[in-house]
Amino acid sequence: MIKVFQKIWAFAGKEQRNIRNSIILAFFNGIFYAMQFAAVFVILDALVGERKAVSVAWTALTIMLISIAGRVILQTCSQLKRVHAGYFMVANKRIGIGDKLRVVPMGYFNKNSLGQITAVTTTTLTDVENAAPVVLVIVLGGFINSLIFTLFVLGFEWRIGLITVLGMAVFILTTSLIEKRSRDGAPKRQRAQENLVEKVLETVQGMSVVKSFNLDGKSERKVDTAIEESYRNNSKIEKQMTPFTFAQQIILNLFSVLIMGATVLLYLNGQISLVKALALMVYSFMVFEQLKSAGGNITNLRITEASIDKANEIDHVPVMDEAGSAIQTDQKDICFKDVIFSYDTRRILKNVSFNVPEKTTTAIIGPSGSGKSTLCSLIARFWDVDEGQVTIGGIDVRSTSWIV
Amino acid sequence: MNRKLIIKFAAAYKSRYICSVICAVISEILGMVPYFAVAAMITALLAGKSEVLFFLGWCLAAAGGYIGKGLFSGISTSISHEATFRTMKQLRRQLIAKLSRMPMGNLLNTPSGYYKDVIADRVEGMETPLAHLLPELIANILVPLMMLIYLITIDWRMALITLVTVPVGLIVMRTTMGSYQEKYEGSVRVSNEMTNAIVEYMGGIEVIKAFSQSARSYAKYSDAVKDNAAYFYNWMKSAQWGMSCYTAITPTVLLPVLPIGYVFYINGSLTAAELVTVIVLAMGVVGPLITASNYVDNMARVSTVAGQIQDILTGPELVRPEKPVELAGRDIIFDDVTFSYQADQEEAALEHVSLKIPQGTVTALTGPSGSGKSTMAKLISGFWDVNQGNILIGGQNVQDIPQKQLSDQIAYVSQDNYLFDDTIRENIRMGRSGATDQEVEQAAKDAGCDKFIRSLEKGYDTVVGGAGGHLSGGERQRIAIARAMLKNAPVIILDEATAYVDPENEAVIQEAVSRLVAGKTLLVIAHRLSTITDADQIVVMNAGKVSDSGSHEELLEKSELYQHMWQAHIGAKDGEEL
Numbered sequence: 001m002i003k004v005f006q007k008i009w010a011f012a013g014k015e016q017r018n019i020r021n022s023i024i025l026a027f028f029n030g031i032f033y034a035m036q037f038a039a040v041f042v043i044l045d046a047l048v049g050e051r052k053a054v055s056v057a058w059t060a061l062t063i064m065l066i067s068i069a070g071r072v073i074l075q076t077c078s079q080l081k082r083v084h085a086g087y088f089m090v091a092n093k094r095i096g097i098g099d100k101l102r103v104v105p106m107g108y109f110n111k112n113s114l115g116q117i118t119a120v121t122t123t124t125l126t127d128v129e130n131a132a133p134v135v136l137v138i139v140l141g142g143f144i145n146s147l148i149f150t151l152f153v154l155g156f157e158w159r160i161g162l163i164t165v166l167g168m169a170v171f172i173l174t175t176s177l178i179e180k181r182s183r184d185g186a187p188k189r190q191r192a193q194e195n196l197v198e199k200v201l202e203t204v205q206g207m208s209v210v211k212s213f214n215l216d217g218k219s220e221r222k223v224d225t226a227i228e229e230s231y232r233n234n235s236k237i238e239k240q241m242t243p244f245t246f247a248q249q250i251i252l253n254l255f256s257v258l259i260m261g262a263t264v265l266l267y268l269n270g271q272i273s274l275v276k277a278l279a280l281m282v283y284s285f286m287v288f289e290q291l292k293s294a295g296g297n298i299t300n301l302r303i304t305e306a307s308i309d310k311a312n313e314i315d316h317v318p319v320m321d322e323a324g325s326a327i328q329t330d331q332k333d334i335c336f337k338d339v340i341f342s343y344d345t346r347r348i349l350k351n352v353s354f355n356v357p358e359k360t361t362t363a364i365i366g367p368s369g370s371g372k373s374t375l376c377s378l379i380a381r382f383w384d385v386d387e388g389q390v391t392i393g394g395i396d397v398r399s400t401s402w403i404v
Numbered sequence: 405m406n407r408k409l410i411i412k413f414a415a416a417y418k419s420r421y422i423c424s425v426i427c428a429v430i431s432e433i434l435g436m437v438p439y440f441a442v443a444a445m446i447t448a449l450l451a452g453k454s455e456v457l458f459f460l461g462w463c464l465a466a467a468g469g470y471i472g473k474g475l476f477s478g479i480s481t482s483i484s485h486e487a488t489f490r491t492m493k494q495l496r497r498q499l500i501a502k503l504s505r506m507p508m509g510n511l512l513n514t515p516s517g518y519y520k521d522v523i524a525d526r527v528e529g530m531e532t533p534l535a536h537l538l539p540e541l542i543a544n545i546l547v548p549l550m551m552l553i554y555l556i557t558i559d560w561r562m563a564l565i566t567l568v569t570v571p572v573g574l575i576v577m578r579t580t581m582g583s584y585q586e587k588y589e590g591s592v593r594v595s596n597e598m599t600n601a602i603v604e605y606m607g608g609i610e611v612i613k614a615f616s617q618s619a620r621s622y623a624k625y626s627d628a629v630k631d632n633a634a635y636f637y638n639w640m641k642s643a644q645w646g647m648s649c650y651t652a653i654t655p656t657v658l659l660p661v662l663p664i665g666y667v668f669y670i671n672g673s674l675t676a677a678e679l680v681t682v683i684v685l686a687m688g689v690v691g692p693l694i695t696a697s698n699y700v701d702n703m704a705r706v707s708t709v710a711g712q713i714q715d716i717l718t719g720p721e722l723v724r725p726e727k728p729v730e731l732a733g734r735d736i737i738f739d740d741v742t743f744s745y746q747a748d749q750e751e752a753a754l755e756h757v758s759l760k761i762p763q764g765t766v767t768a769l770t771g772p773s774g775s776g777k778s779t780m781a782k783l784i785s786g787f788w789d790v791n792q793g794n795i796l797i798g799g800q801n802v803q804d805i806p807q808k809q810l811s812d813q814i815a816y817v818s819q820d821n822y823l824f825d826d827t828i829r830e831n832i833r834m835g836r837s838g839a840t841d842q843e844v845e846q847a848a849k850d851a852g853c854d855k856f857i858r859s860l861e862k863g864y865d866t867v868v869g870g871a872g873g874h875l876s877g878g879e880r881q882r883i884a885i886a887r888a889m890l891k892n893a894p895v896i897i898l899d900e901a902t903a904y905v906d907p908e909n910e911a912v913i914q915e916a917v918s919r920l921v922a923g924k925t926l927l928v929i930a931h932r933l934s935t936i937t938d939a940d941q942i943v944v945m946n947a948g949k950v951s952d953s954g955s956h957e958e959l960l961e962k963s964e965l966y967q968h969m970w971q972a973h974i975g976a977k978d979g980e981e982l
Binding site: 076122204214 | 438441442445446449450454456459460463466467470471473474475477478481482485486489490492493496497500501503504508511512516517519520521523524525528531595598599602603605606607609622625626629630632633634636637640641644645647648649651652653656658659662663664665666667669670676679680683684687688785786787807808811812814815816818821822824825834835856860861875876877878879887891906
């Protein structure tokens, strides 16, 4: 699970600062949340001691108000930083992909059709946008608040504190179990979704052909399969995850019961005072609340990770070398020297050499598919040649980002 | 209204949803047991009870309650998810089916990214609200209600005090909720704009790369992306203080309960055991309230998405009868046809066009670009309905001919021929399902593409992507022509079909076409006038009107526009020959 947070962290890039600050603020938010427990204790203490002073009510009220005020401020700041991080890290990634595409050789678009990249940039990254902040807020925030609570309790009554720690440990254990289980599910869901996007696009774009050739049934079958596939994947993941998620909730609840039982036993054995026992009974209800909602979001964690992985795949796309500087040339002769070029395995140009002198008109003719457009694409550097050289004014088009 | 539509779709799985709700209710009732248990134990502790078995019994009861709660809520969630996934599947199928009934015009005028977004993404986004809404909303209303009843049995004043934070929180929230629907709709708009920008940018990347220095498209793309992020962030920013107050105040029922409950205790109107029980119960209202508040977001989401789905599903359809009609011959007649692409458009694409295309003849449409040639071809193919007048095929109005029957009559090859992400063989076979491999290959030969297909590594089994892979424009066109030839329809429409084909292959295709069209009605749209001089009838279009018609020779004599075009064409040809 730590790996997922690391991934989100790495993905965040420039937004790391916002995430870090958000987590720090969430930590203090957790402290203010736990203050409620102090107010409860003040009241319980007075009840058991049978003290009847209005000042106790004021103390409790004051603590509660501080707790609320602190949370309003900290939550706002923390939340805004998280939201900023969530949306802008995705925006940065989208822009990064757009930027990257400008230097990716067109040859790449063979294997990874543009539809696929479009799907990643829209759907997949929208998943990150929606899931990443939730994961951070609920999962990470839940852990942080539970941790603070546990620390409070350890100081308050270490034996109950230990049970709490044990409960958290079991929770983390089951979480990683659930995580492993969802490990194959999420990428499959991802693929099903992308496939659906592609097929829907194909259906929409190919509709005119479908209509003219009465293909209604046939092409719909493809998209129908994709819809069915998406349905089956969703359904399967849900079936896989639900028993685990709820088993986890049951286990956490049973730890609450364990705390109740232990509290009673400790009290009956005279190990703790009545007020402590009462406080711990109340505490048993509060302790795992946040962990539970964290557990319910493990699926989101997995979706986020799979989405980030998918988006990062585009990083590994080969780019054309970009030296980056503009080069001034005095003359603009275009020269092909022994150029060999293939689209995948389909060889288009075989040892092509010719000269286009500056300020002249050259016509390229030949049957369609003979390589006319390819020649031009190589000059404009849509692709890089396999062998040989294309030069403008004596400068290899690959040597620089642009020639002026 | 919007929600109703979704409910209509979800209603197909009504019994599943009802099961889910019943399980959720059982789950929440069992979930109350631990609260009773703790209340009983606290009362016993304060009363000085010390029998271990008594406490053990209550602990076991609490454990049992929790286990039961977990089991039933698990079942409830499973059932409602299954129903939701089925609902989503149904919705998607309906949407896809609708697309094929829509006028092609509406489809072509909307960026394909929009449909993709609705069908794939937006429908997917409904999972959470649909699957969780019913069981969880019921649970989250039921729990506080049961808590409250229990509280009233202890002390009605405390029950009321527990509720104090709810109106306070709601009032705070209302200040942020005021424009929620509007803001949400805005966010859908912004993200749609972004999707369109992305689809456009990626679709046009080749062009963009060629002109990478201007980078205008890239700026447009990145602006749309940034706008999207900024919109959501600013929205959150404007609402966050209110939301934080709400999420901090509302669930914190202890705020009034602790001090006031204690004051009651001092008064002697509340015992210590009662107060502690109230504290425990009051905290049970916390969880459900937090969860319930999340549904505000979900509800608005469902209704906006439902709106988009509704817009598509209730959009205009081409209404065509199911039963095939008797066609008397294949004459095509335009009878005073007027047509605009958009209803509010001032200038019509076609104005009062009347024309007869006799069966078994070759008719060529020519004229400047934008003069309405392709529009006529598409109207015959039934892509749109005319605004005024009639188009008749074999004496029948095209609007009275079932779409399937009409499609069977016409083979339509346009400039942009979409090749599906399938093998070349299957792409050609689409012309006539059930055609043998030999027939497919014969059609390819006739269209002059057999040779180049065989030169590909995998030949006819080469998969051409959605965008046509690495086939050149001419190659793709020839495959599309082969597809149309295979169809063997009585009416053939070639809309600039050979525009990208080299002269050598054009000759091959023309020869094949002339063989193919023996006894058939052929409508050709061409800029290269030399390819149509032999046509039985040449129709010169200009600004949506028929400017003139006749044979090549007749037009050279009487049509100034045609003379003009012919001169320009000859001139260009001379230039080519240099």
